[in-house]
Amino acid sequence: MSEPLLQVAGLTKRFGGVIAAEAIALAIPAGECHAVIGPNGAGKTTLVGLLAGEIAPERGSIRFDGRDITALAVPGRSQLGLARSFQITSLFADFTALDNVALAVQAHDGHSFRFLTDARRDAALREPARAALEAIGLGSRADARVDKLSHGEQRQLEIAVALATKPRLLLLDEPMAGLGSDESARMVAMLRRLKGSLTMVLIEHDMATVFALADRITVLVYGRVIASGDPAAVRADAAVREAYLGEQDARHG
Ligand SMILES: Nc1ncnc2c1ncn2[C@@H]1O[C@H](COP(=O)(O)OP(=O)(O)OP(=O)(O)O)[C@@H](O)[C@H]1O
Ligand SMILES: [Mg+2]
Structure with a gap:
């Protein structure tokens, strides 16, 4: 075994x-x-x-x-x-759902948060981020700011953030x-x-x-x-x- x-x-x-x-x-x-x-x-x-x-x-x-x-x-x-989600929310409230996931992809790929503006534009980050959002059923909320999401959507987004790193x-x-x-x-x-x-x-x-x-x-x-x-x-x-x-x-x- x-x-x-x-x-x-x-x-x-x-x-x-x-x-x-x-x-x-x-x-x-x-x-x-x-x-x-x-x-x-x-x-x-x-x-x-x-x-x-x-x-x-x-x-x-x-x-x-x-x-x-x-x-x-x-x-x-x-x-x-190994990825985790938190008991208490750990999202960036004034970023969009998609940006939050893209940042997780970027962090996992070993880049620095310094290149934030790149993360928001970079297709190599946005595509897996969008795929993670779709997988979680949040595709339609990709461009909504986190503080505009319902609590339930925020919890879902946290899972998408964790999933984005595969x-x-x-x-x-x-x-x-x-x-x-x-x-x-x-x-x-x-x-x-x-x-x-x-x-x-x-x-x-x-x-x-x-x-x-x-x-x-x-x-x-x-x-x-x-x-x-x-x-x-x-x-x-x-x-x-x-x-x-x-x-x-x-x-x-
Ligand atoms: N950083 C810390 N400093 C001091 N004590 C801690 C710390 N983290 C946890 N504890 C204590 O360790 C024990 C276990 O806490 P833990 O948060 O792991 O429990 P839990 O099962 O997750 O509880 P809950 O169901 O309330 O989330 C508790 O007595 C808690 O007070
Ligand atoms: Mg606990």
Whole structure:
């Protein structure tokens, strides 16, 4: 059997006395949509930061595509095909949707933001940017300024920004956060279309969404993995029901 695309072992990170990640192990094969769930403060965003290279672990290792990337900084990981979206929006508000994506393409290609005016004109940047917008269903909003987009459109645009760099692994930190039900449904449909064509680590609070999208689920509590497996196994896991899905459920379910 070939090595998983992402393999994490013993990943540990504390903030002062707070254990945000404790000996986390994960193995995610290429093409999988892997959800990470857990209560507030469980360490989900910390895990994304560790995987993206924004946070350095105290211990443990991260292998991606057969390489040890534990010591690799964010740009190096991005070059290898790791991309993330943020729990809170990270767009340039007074630029157009297309410009935001073109800038991501430019940054990924190793150019500097200094050549901003070039980025806005350069066909080599605009064409992949437009393609990413189309893929996400935002093609018609390419020339709209970010601050004129709805919140849902902004979240979609963030995914387009991440996709523009043609990642192999996409880290999604609560892409549905703050969306209304229609916008959430559109985002879920979009992620479902992406599923299979790239590997995803999806942080998500809404259980219906998680069970609709995930091939496998890892449950974090206080920085520790308390369960990991396919959705049916995780749903039935007594520790998960106790710690996360609610004791009520565990007693009567
Ligand atoms: N930069 C930091 N400095 C200090 N403590 C931090 C830092 N980042 C995270 N923490 C703490 O680490 C723990 C895990 O936080 P994290 O943001 O990873 O949780 P989370 O599962 O993403 O929570 P949420 O569901 O609210 O987004 C929390 O106790 C948090 O307060
Ligand atoms: Mg978080």
